[in-house]
Amino acid sequence: MSRGLPAIEAREVSYKYRRGGEVLKGVSIAIQPGEFVGILGPNGSGKTTFLRLLSGVLKPDSGTVKLFGEEVWGLGRQVVARRVGVVPQRTSIEFPVLGLDVVLMGRYPHRSNGLFSRPTKGDIENATNVLRALDALHLASKEANGLSGGETALLAIARALIQASHIILADEATSSLDPRRKLQVFDLFSSLNTEAGLTIVSVMHDVNLAALYCKRLVFFKDGRIAHDGLVHEVLTKENLMDIYNVEVEIVTHPRRGVVQVLMG
Amino acid sequence: MSLYSHPSGSRHKLLVYFLAVVLFLATSILWACMLGPVEIGITEVLNVFLKRFSLASMDEGVNKTVAAIVWDIRFSRVLLAVLVGWALAVSGAAFQGVLINPLADPFTIGVASGAAFGATIVIFMGGAVDTIPVWLKGLGVVPLFSFLGAMIALFFVVTFSRLAGGLRRETMILSGIVVATFLSALIALLKALDEESVQAIVFWIMGSLQGRSWAHVGFSAPYVFLGTLLLITKSTELDILTLGDEQAKHLGVEVERVRFKVLVGASILTAACVSVSGIIGFVGLVTPHLARLIVGARHRELFLASGFLGAIIMVWSDAISRVLLPGGEEVPVGVITALLGGPFFFFVLLKSRRGEAGDV
Numbered sequence: 001m002s003r004g005l006p007a008i009e010a011r012e013v014s015y016k017y018r019r020g021g022e023v024l025k026g027v028s029i030a031i032q033p034g035e036f037v038g039i040l041g042p043n044g045s046g047k048t049t050f051l052r053l054l055s056g057v058l059k060p061d062s063g064t065v066k067l068f069g070e071e072v073w074g075l076g077r078q079v080v081a082r083r084v085g086v087v088p089q090r091t092s093i094e095f096p097v098l099g100l101d102v103v104l105m106g107r108y109p110h111r112s113n114g115l116f117s118r119p120t121k122g123d124i125e126n127a128t129n130v131l132r133a134l135d136a137l138h139l140a141s142k143e144a145n146g147l148s149g150g151e152t153a154l155l156a157i158a159r160a161l162i163q164a165s166h167i168i169l170a171d172e173a174t175s176s177l178d179p180r181r182k183l184q185v186f187d188l189f190s191s192l193n194t195e196a197g198l199t200i201v202s203v204m205h206d207v208n209l210a211a212l213y214c215k216r217l218v219f220f221k222d223g224r225i226a227h228d229g230l231v232h233e234v235l236t237k238e239n240l241m242d243i244y245n246v247e248v249e250i251v252t253h254p255r256r257g258v259v260q261v262l263m264g
Numbered sequence: 265m266s267l268y269s270h271p272s273g274s275r276h277k278l279l280v281y282f283l284a285v286v287l288f289l290a291t292s293i294l295w296a297c298m299l300g301p302v303e304i305g306i307t308e309v310l311n312v313f314l315k316r317f318s319l320a321s322m323d324e325g326v327n328k329t330v331a332a333i334v335w336d337i338r339f340s341r342v343l344l345a346v347l348v349g350w351a352l353a354v355s356g357a358a359f360q361g362v363l364i365n366p367l368a369d370p371f372t373i374g375v376a377s378g379a380a381f382g383a384t385i386v387i388f389m390g391g392a393v394d395t396i397p398v399w400l401k402g403l404g405v406v407p408l409f410s411f412l413g414a415m416i417a418l419f420f421v422v423t424f425s426r427l428a429g430g431l432r433r434e435t436m437i438l439s440g441i442v443v444a445t446f447l448s449a450l451i452a453l454l455k456a457l458d459e460e461s462v463q464a465i466v467f468w469i470m471g472s473l474q475g476r477s478w479a480h481v482g483f484s485a486p487y488v489f490l491g492t493l494l495l496i497t498k499s500t501e502l503d504i505l506t507l508g509d510e511q512a513k514h515l516g517v518e519v520e521r522v523r524f525k526v527l528v529g530a531s532i533l534t535a536a537c538v539s540v541s542g543i544i545g546f547v548g549l550v551t552p553h554l555a556r557l558i559v560g561a562r563h564r565e566l567f568l569a570s571g572f573l574g575a576i577i578m579v580w581s582d583a584i585s586r587v588l589l590p591g592g593e594e595v596p597v598g599v600i601t602a603l604l605g606g607p608f609f610f611f612v613l614l615k616s617r618r619g620e621a622g623d624v
Contacts, residue, residue: 105503111500
């Protein structure tokens, strides 16, 4: 990837689903390589749609989305998949595929399309390591259609990570996980972000989790970006009132020193 | 410990399993060649095979009639059963995978209706089509028109899906229903117009391997091979597609392109068997489930396992259909597969229900 270009650049992006109103109304944002960005906002404010535009699954009605300077719509899926890994909100698996096989699907964008192309030893080792880091190695040999929502989420996270992309887009990746697992996943994200320069864009509802790990927060409201800045700048009483219409108190985490939100 | 602690265990175990299945299929083929109105023992059957494969030069012990019965009448039919069973099961597995629907089968998207319509037209026209020259002796025009009908139906299904917003699962199923309904109505119309051919049409549609010959084997084998090959090359993509379109795209799969190829491969398989055997139910629906219980859900293994199991099931069902009634009368093989498949499918249903309950 050439240096100096933003990892993600959206310019005046609008999108409207065939039925229903305009979901995004001219969103512009630039995200540099190595950023850790949290996207917050009420339900239906356009967060997920925005991610789908970033990963090129949807085509913007107007405006452009660029990844490292190239417009994402029109790039081959395999090229996009080498740049962007996506952790979806929910994964449903109908057939008895093994957990390890689900994770190994993350290597597909790097595979040659031969008749007998199989996951390599390195792929399997890679998958095993990521699963171990997520404390989820036991899922490797289980049939994925019998797993709980949280367990499936762990597989999806591992899958996106072994994709070895430059950018991870996570849509509520940890909402079905217990507190320990949530921290585990974000600790891993965080170390990949600081050590490997992985760019992370994470849609979240848990403001406190976002404040703990993200460096920059972007608030969506009614299909527009309402606030965008460093965590301590934008996570304020007034902004949360504006975005969610809730009363909160802002405090400082006694150990971590970051801003946290008390509800009510 | 190997991480591949698959239901079937390591790749070695998988290999042993496949070897066992191949052996069992071979035995079933031999056994099916012994069955029929004329009793022929295993030694005679083996003799005929040895002679045919010219491993032994001999005229002793095998009389010409026996050789003709074993080779030209029974073995050709048994081989056709192998092809038909294989094709139905593999295309069933492909349709279930590409539609992410465990209830899909080779007849779900209406290609088979096209085949039935093609056959119906020929039967309806009767003598008129006899003038069309046929290059494969003994084949008749029915399989040709039937195959053509299936391909035309496929064309309409794909076109309608694209018009309705792309090759997605819902559009494919709905277009399939549209095409199948329309063609069924046309078949019904043809039946109403000519009461004499009704019985022939009904009998053909019910599915049977009665009176099929080497010509049918030769007609269907290349398509079965082609379709299977096409599907196996797309097996990794099919695995990923079971996660849904959006996630497959995220993982780098060109969803529509793959789906089109799978659709074509599975339809060729369906057409290859329906055009020579009529519509034989349940094999394409049930066999993939059985195969998944044994080798898991990865499509590469699933296709092979489904193929072999489908072949075995078909050989046995056809054998039963030949000997069930005394006096050389045959039960349509579709009746046998439905009788065997129905209860088994109920078992699969029970099993999957329990799975759901444990999914909380």
